[in-house]
Amino acid sequence: xxxxxxxxxxxxxxxxxxxxxxxxxxxxxxxxxxxxxxxxxxxxxxxxxxxxxxxxxxxxxxxxxxxxxxxxxxxxxxxxxxxxxxxxxxxxxxxxxxxxxxxxxxxxxxxxxxxxxxxxxxxxxxxxxxxxxxxxxxxxxxxxxxxxxxxxxxxxxxxxxxxxxxxxxxxxxxxxxxxxxxxxxxxxxxxxxxxxxxxxxxxxxxxxxxxxxxxxxxxxxxxxxxxxxxxxxxxxxxxxxxxxxxxxxxxxxxxxxxxxxxxxxxxxxxxxxxxxxxxxxxxxxxxxxxxxxxxxxxxxxxxxxxxxxxxxxxxxxxxxxxxxxxxxxxxxxxxxxxxxxxxxxxxxxxxxxxxxxxxxxxxxxxxxxxxxxxxxxxxxxxxxxxxxxxxxxxxxxxxxxxxx
Numbered sequence: 441x442x443x444x445x446x447x448x449x450x451x452x453x454x455x456x457x458x459x460x461x462x463x464x465x466x467x468x469x470x471x472x473x474x475x476x477x478x479x480x481x482x483x484x485x486x487x488x489x490x491x492x493x494x495x496x497x498x499x500x501x502x503x504x505x506x507x508x509x510x511x512x513x514x515x516x517x518x519x520x521x522x523x524x525x526x527x528x529x530x531x532x533x534x535x536x537x538x539x540x541x542x543x544x545x546x547x548x549x550x551x552x553x554x555x556x557x558x559x560x561x562x563x564x565x566x567x568x569x570x571x572x573x574x575x576x577x578x579x580x581x582x583x584x585x586x587x588x589x590x591x592x593x594x595x596x597x598x599x600x601x602x603x604x605x606x607x608x609x610x611x612x613x614x615x616x617x618x619x620x621x622x623x624x625x626x627x628x629x630x631x632x633x634x635x636x637x638x639x640x641x642x643x644x645x646x647x648x649x650x651x652x653x654x655x656x657x658x659x660x661x662x663x664x665x666x667x668x669x670x671x672x673x674x675x676x677x678x679x680x681x682x683x684x685x686x687x688x689x690x691x692x693x694x695x696x697x698x699x700x701x702x703x704x705x706x707x708x709x710x711x712x713x714x715x716x717x718x719x720x721x722x723x724x725x726x727x728x729x730x731x732x733x734x735x736x737x738x739x740x741x742x743x744x745x746x747x748x749x750x751x752x753x754x755x756x757x758x759x760x761x762x763x764x765x766x767x768x769x770x771x772x773x774x775x776x777x778x779x780x781x782x783x784x785x786x787x788x789x790x791x792x793x794x795x796x797x798x799x800x801x802x803x804x805x806x807x808x809x810x811x812x813x814x815x816x817x818x819x820x821x822x823x824x825x826x827x828x829x830x831x832x833x834x835x836x837x838x839x840x841x842x843x844x
Contacts, residue, residue: 468497473584473744473815473839478831479517485831488517492742494534494586504541510534510556512585514742534586550603550614558601558616561634561647561675562592562693562714570605570612571638576679578689578718580731580753580773584839585742590735592675592693592714595647596620597630611637616649622696623653628671641681648674651696670699675714684722691716695736710782711736727771729755734783744817744837748798750785751777772803798823812842 472493479486496510515529537554550570552558559566564577581590599618606612616632632649651671673695681687693714718731731753733746740746745753757771777798778785785792804817817837824833 465500466497467500467844468495469841469843470495471584471586471812471839471841473837475835475837477819477835478833487519489519490517491515491529492584494584496535496586504543506539508535508537508539510536510586514585546607548605548607550601550605552601552603553599554601554618555598557591557596558618560591560595561645562590562677562691564645564677566612566634566636566645567638567643567677570603570636571610573638573643574683576643576683576689577677578691578716578731579729579755579757580718580733580743580745581716582744583742584744584841590739590743592677592691593673593695593712595630595632597628599630603634609637610639611635616647622651622671626653626655628653632673641685643679643682644676646674646676648672668700672697672699681720686722687720689716689718689720710734710784713782714739715783725760726756726758729753731755737780745773745775745802746777747775747800748777748779748781750779750781750783751775751798753777766807769806770804772801775800775802796823809840810842811844812840815839815841 470493472491475488475490475492477488479488492512492514494510494512496508498506498508500506511531511533513529513531515527518527520527533556535554535556535558537552537556537558539550539552542549542551559569564573564575567573568575577590583590595616595618597618597620599616601614601616601618603612603614613635614633616630616634618630618632619627620630622628629652630649631652632647634645634647636645637643649672651673652667653669653671655667673693675693676691678690679687680689691714694708695712695714697708697712713734714736715734716731717733718729721728721730732751733753734750735743735746737749740749745755753773753775755771755773757769759769761768761770775798777800778792779795779798781792781795799822801820801822802817804815806813806815808814815838819835819837821833821835824830
């Protein structure tokens with residue numbers, strides 16, 4: 441009888457351990473959206489249906505080792521021929537990484553090997569992973585492209601990283617070494633340093649580094665390594681306050697600033713500068729964000745609420761509107777933007793509106809649905825209505841995101 445009871449206890453313990461391991465073995469985050477809008481290049485109404493989607497997963501091999509996988513997809517018009525025939529699409533593996541944690545007396549050390557975009561500066565992924573905070577990134581830069589959404593500079597390639605997360609203070613510091621092909625002709629060796637902290641009324645994430653093109657020729661002769669140009673890059677995310685107080689959110693980044701050994705001249709292109717300045721105000725159950733932005737065109741293509749590179753945006757929303765027993769987030773964006781311009785173009789205001797301008801109203805609604813969030817929005821382009829382009833003046837997005 442005692443032996444039988446002992447067997448039952450052992451069997452129950454095995455089941456409990458298996459259940460515990462299974463619950464931490466895999467977790468994921470996925471989402472997708474469809475966009476229905478008139479083709480901006482067509483003179484008549486020609487509807488486009490496009491899809492953006494991403495998948496992110498974490499595989500836990502033990503308490504101190506795990507892997508991340510994320511990929512995204514962005515399609516062309518699904519209605520150009522037939523949704524049941526081949527459609528051109530961009531597929532990208534955003535992150536593939538393996539992390540090992542070592543617990544020290546006053547800190548935890550995270551060593552990782554990665555391919556793709558790892559803890560990109562510009563998103564709040566780093567702060568969420570190492571400090572377990574709620575998202576603080578601007579809602580203006582939301583996308584359904586995962587890590588391929590809003591980044592200050594492309595921390596992309598294959599390499600290694602080592603992050604030290606301190607236990608006494610909410611701070612982390614680390615270094616990255618990775619290769620990519622940002623230079624059109626040669627591989628580039630990148631070395632970055634990073635510092636981050638999260639306090640009650642202040643959060644900061646800062647990274648900076650150098651890119652070194654590894655040329656194999658010098659004056660027409662083959663050499664092992666020749667370096668005649670350095671690229672430096674930097675980016676920061678700052679939040680003064682927190683999600684529950686009036687606050688100020690700032691993001692700034694610069695990329696591909698060339699320093700040539702020939703003439704020691706630093707070349708800065710305005711298109712490689714990222715600026716977002718966003719005061720946030722809280723009025724009981726309502727939030728009001730006012731944003732000024734100057735963003736690279738490559739970033740704008742991935743965003744949900746931004747169409748042009750330079751502009752201002754007024755965002756009013758509430759996250760706790762009850763309709764029956766269902767909780768809704770309801771809000772809207774009013775934006776004024778200018779295509780193909782940056783903040784540098786303010787120096788010549790007479791040429792600022794050479795490519796026209798846009799005034800958009802974007803109401804949206806979100807609500808919990810099943811195990812995720814359902815999001816719907818419509819965009820009204822006032823300037824297209826004013827010029828008679830009714831077919832191009834409306835668009836609809838329907839998206840869904842879920843964690844599992």
